[in-house]
Amino acid sequence: MDKAVGDIGSVRLHCLSWHFILLGGVKKRIIGFIVSFTLFFSACAFLAPGAHLYGKGSPDFTFHPSQPIYITLPEAASANDKAFHTLLVGEMKHLGFRITRQLSHEALVLFFALNSNSAEILAPLPGNAAISRLPEQWHEVSLELFSLNPIDAHGPVWSGHLKVKQKEFHANPANAVTPLLALVGKNYKGPISVQAYRESQPRTATDKIAQQQQAQMQTLERRIALLESQKKKTEETTFSSASQTKQAPIELKLQEACNKRTLQACITLAERYLKGGEILADPQRAAQLYEQACAGLNGKACTNLGLLYYQGIGVPKNPHRAKVLFRQGCRLNDKTGCTLPGGN
Amino acid sequence: MQSSLKGKCSIAVGTLLGLPEEKESRRIVVEDQSSFSNCRWCSNDGGHTESI
Numbered sequence: 001m002d003k004a005v006g007d008i009g010s011v012r013l014h015c016l017s018w019h020f021i022l023l024g025g026v027k028k029r030i031i032g033f034i035v036s037f038t039l040f041f042s043a044c045a046f047l048a049p050g051a052h053l054y055g056k057g058s059p060d061f062t063f064h065p066s067q068p069i070y071i072t073l074p075e076a077a078s079a080n081d082k083a084f085h086t087l088l089v090g091e092m093k094h095l096g097f098r099i100t101r102q103l104s105h106e107a108l109v110l111f112f113a114l115n116s117n118s119a120e121i122l123a124p125l126p127g128n129a130a131i132s133r134l135p136e137q138w139h140e141v142s143l144e145l146f147s148l149n150p151i152d153a154h155g156p157v158w159s160g161h162l163k164v165k166q167k168e169f170h171a172n173p174a175n176a177v178t179p180l181l182a183l184v185g186k187n188y189k190g191p192i193s194v195q196a197y198r199e200s201q202p203r204t205a206t207d208k209i210a211q212q213q214q215a216q217m218q219t220l221e222r223r224i225a226l227l228e229s230q231k232k233k234t235e236e237t238t239f240s241s242a243s244q245t246k247q248a249p250i251e252l253k254l255q256e257a258c259n260k261r262t263l264q265a266c267i268t269l270a271e272r273y274l275k276g277g278e279i280l281a282d283p284q285r286a287a288q289l290y291e292q293a294c295a296g297l298n299g300k301a302c303t304n305l306g307l308l309y310y311q312g313i314g315v316p317k318n319p320h321r322a323k324v325l326f327r328q329g330c331r332l333n334d335k336t337g338c339t340l341p342g343g344n
Numbered sequence: 345m346q347s348s349l350k351g352k353c354s355i356a357v358g359t360l361l362g363l364p365e366e367k368e369s370r371r372i373v374v375e376d377q378s379s380f381s382n383c384r385w386c387s388n389d390g391g392h393t394e395s396i
Binding site: 271274275304307308310311313336338339340341343344 | 357358360361362363364370372373374375
């Protein structure tokens with residue numbers, strides 16, 4: 001059964017080290033491993049055993065300094081990759097990562113390998129000895145970048161997928177990683193997260209998912225309209241406080257759709273909880289729903305969640321968190337997010 | 345027309361969230377006032393807008 005990438009809950013990383021990959025010939029790789037050795041010790045020097053890694057499911061998600069976390073420095077990085085790396089390094093520093101040594105401006109990608117089928121962290125990428133022990137079904141790597149800053153405990157600050165065939169990976173781990181670098185370099189637009197998909201399902205572009213969700217939402221809106229008209233016929237025009245505490249059929253439908261990852265349904269439901277009226281206002285629930293939709297890459301949800309943090313509605317007031325979310329909303333094409341402080 | 349201009353102004357958070365504007369709603373600075381019909385120029389804000 002697939003599990004959302006972010007829902008890694010109680011999974012623990014058992015150890016931590018650093019690894020340096022240079023794409024290219026043997027000589028370059030040797031240099032790379034020397035550097036990785038240096039990085040290993042520099043990393044272990046500042047990360048204490050059991051240091052918390054904040055993300056969805058925190059605080060059960062814990063660092064242990066014997067499981068590798070890889071830092072990949074592609075020697076022949078494109079201008080695009082360099083720009084991405086600069087951005088990512090800034091982001092990591094901003095989010096509280098401590099970088100003891102930066103070898104070049106072409107730094108740093110931090111990622112974990114995750115078996116999307118079992119949601120267990122099996123091995124880091126790439127070239128780890130543990131890879132030879134990976135099960136057959138290991139075909140997809142889910143990568144997540146977490147912040148060490150408690151304010152980012154809502155989930156990974158970056159995550160993505162790379163489909164890796166085991167035999168290809170064994171044949172040439174470095175080549176298997178190259179598409180990842182391209183993926184990250186081209187697609188990174190700030191803190192985002194994506195969800196795992198089933199192997200049987202075709203890989204779908206984000207905009208295609210959005211179109212599907214829009215179609216689902218239109219169907220849902222038609223249902224809501226129908227329910228509302230039925231409701232008007234059958235119910236009293238006023239609600240008692242007792243009836244307000246119950247979830248109305250519309251909310252149930254929206255919740256159902258939201259649970260099925262129709263993000264617009266989450267947003268509509270969040271708005272209803274914010275406004276109150278027909279249902280009891282529940283800002284905390286609204287914030288949770290926005291967070292859910294934001295984690296599903298809906299820009300408006302991120303922006304609105306940021307506004308909740310800015311104002312302190314349903315969540316503790318946190319201007320810094322608000323800025324991060326405005327930026328996330330902007331990068332997910334929400335224009336309002338781009339106009340707000342820190343959004344652009 | 346003012347709506348064609350660009351610059352900083354402020355808008356109530358509640359308005360951005362689609363809520364009825366309330367007195368206690370904080371105002372937030374937006375970079376492009378042309379995006380919002382009810383944006384208030386910061387210079388006329390009377391110091392009510394907080395920066396973050």
